[in-house]
Amino acid sequence: MANRVAVVTGSNKGIGLAIVRALCQQFPGDVYVTARDVGRGQEAVASLASEGLKSNFHQLDINDLNSITTATAYFKEKYGGVDVLINNAGIAFEVADATPFAVQAEVTLKTNFFATRDMLTHFLPIIKAGGRVVNVSSFVGSRTLNQCSLALQQRFRSEDITEDELVGLMQQFVDRAKRDEHKQGGWPETAYGVSKMGVSNWWVRTDMAGSKAPKSPDEGAVTLVYLALLPPGVTEPHGKFVSDKEVQPW
Structure with a gap:
């Protein structure tokens, strides 16, 4: 029987x-570091090895469909599939970044929402069967939702929103941002927030935060690893926004 992965x-x-560090310590199987850059990925594997932890590396750039399909084929061939997938890859522009908002909107949504999709x-x-998929989102998503127009809030909180409608709304934000009409459309001035709002809405189911972040990376990983390692047969929480091991209101 193929190893778990x-x-x-x-x-x-x-x-x-x-x-990855926590999974190496707790997951009964092979754990893979993935990254766009092969050198950086291999450095991460080496740094974990220096802590006595065994991990593996596979190149994966979520913005490159060829890279995704290559990785999918590899894991299917070698392991017969994947037991745990944690969608963590994402980007965030610095607050002080001078890049025009239209560009920030397109680039951020491309990675954080469309590439994750x-x-x-x-x-x-x-x-x-019995595998786990965890999408890494952010409390910024729910905060951003509260800054949207009431009409948008209603759609995003709707029980019957479809994936197609969600994708359409994310594209609408990018298109309006390009024309500098996002505010008139009821959208807030945060591309990262909107991207995470989209990710949370699926199943609503670091470097990035900077030095003032309330949790260390290891603390931030706790809930994600907890969800990834829930035993087979456990059906909740499913499609929820979870923080500090608790389901949060959306």
């Missing part, structure tokens, strides 16, 4: 690396 995207540093499209069919 856990895959963490964007895991050469920050919270992704902390997730591509990962799910390709990997969900190879998740093994």
Whole structure:
């Protein structure tokens, strides 16, 4: 029988690396660091080895469909599928970044929402029975939702929102941001927040935070690893926004 395997995207540093570290200690199987850059990924594996932890590396750039399909084929062939997938890869512009908002909106949504969706499209069919998929979101998503127009809040909180509608709304934000009309459309001035709002809404179911972040990467990884390692047969929480091991209101 093929070994069990856990895959963490964007895991050469920050919270992704902390997730891998915890999985190496707690997951009964092979754990994979993945990253766009092969050198950085291999450095992460080496740094874990220096702590006495064994991990593996596979190149994976979630913005590159070829990279996603190559990785999917590899894990299907070698392991018969994936037991744990943690979608952690993402980007955030610094607050002081001078990049025009239109560009920030397009680039951020491309990675944090649309590329994560591509990962799910390709990997969900190879998740093994009883496997776990954890999408790393952010409390910023729910805060951002409260800054949207009431009409948008209503759609995002709706029980019957479809994936197609969600994708359409995310694209609408990018299109309006390009024309500098997002505010008139009821959208707030945060591309990262909107991207995480989209990720949370699926199933609403670091470097990035900076030095003032309330948790260390290892502390931030705790809930993600807890969810990833829930035993087979446990059906809740499913499709919820979870923080500090508790389901949070959306």
